[in-house]
Amino acid sequence: MKFFKDSGRHYPDTFMKIIEDRLQSLRESKDELLNAKKNLESN
Secondary structure, three states, rough: OHHHHHHHHHHHHHHHHHHHHHHHHHHHHHHHHHHHHHHHHHH
């Protein structure tokens, strides 16, 4: 855990960017799942 705190202090922008990228890809995965579910229900 200490490693993350240290790297976050030295590279806050990079650290936040990584987190934002993760969140973005999670959001996209969720959208894909919801769309797949809709397609299944509409058939």
